[in-house]
Amino acid sequence: MKEIILMICCAALLLACGNKITSKRMPASQRVITENKAQGNITDHPDYNTGIQLVRQSDCFTCHKISEAxxxxxxxxxxxxxxxxxxSIVRHLAGRVITGGSGVWGILPMTPHADLSKDDAAAMIRYILLLKQ
Ligand code: HEC
Structure with missing residues (x-):
């Protein structure tokens, strides 16, 4: 009996996880920018995929959109x-993401991301900097 309950629980858990992945539709605001004027197709850039994946895994899109304020x-x-x-710019901005704070763009603060490694923060910044138009 115990095994059956355990199996049902596992199946339910698997289903729940599966649903989460398939229902994770990307809102229009996060629609991917694939080109910029200077470089053309930026998805071929080695920093693009690593960076966007890390940004998606973190909480960045709760406050930032790709192209709208x-x-x-x-x-x-x-x-x-x-x-x-x-x-130096990559390091500076990666540091800002880790420590958070306000004052550069306005009075609203960015929350600190203290558990983010410097390398991951830098990879996110390299992706963000590719988005210049
Ligand atoms: C709670 C909301 C919030 C979250 C979550 C957030 N940010 Fe921010 N971010 C802000 C705000 C507000 C600013 C502007 C801060 C300022 O004026 O100095 C900002 C500024 C920035 C800047 C520009 C910093 C500068 O000095 O010009 C970068 C780069 C950035 N965020 C990247 C990220 C990344 C990457 C993530 C995810 C790891 C993230 N943010 C998560 C709110 C947020």
């Missing part, structure tokens, strides 16, 4: 502001 500046706006793809 929302609670926070859009990722395209951020890319347009910094333009550069230099290591």
């Amino acid at each position: 929302f609670v926070a500046p859009s990722f395209t706006e951020v890319a347009n502001k910094y333009r550069s793809y230099s290591d």
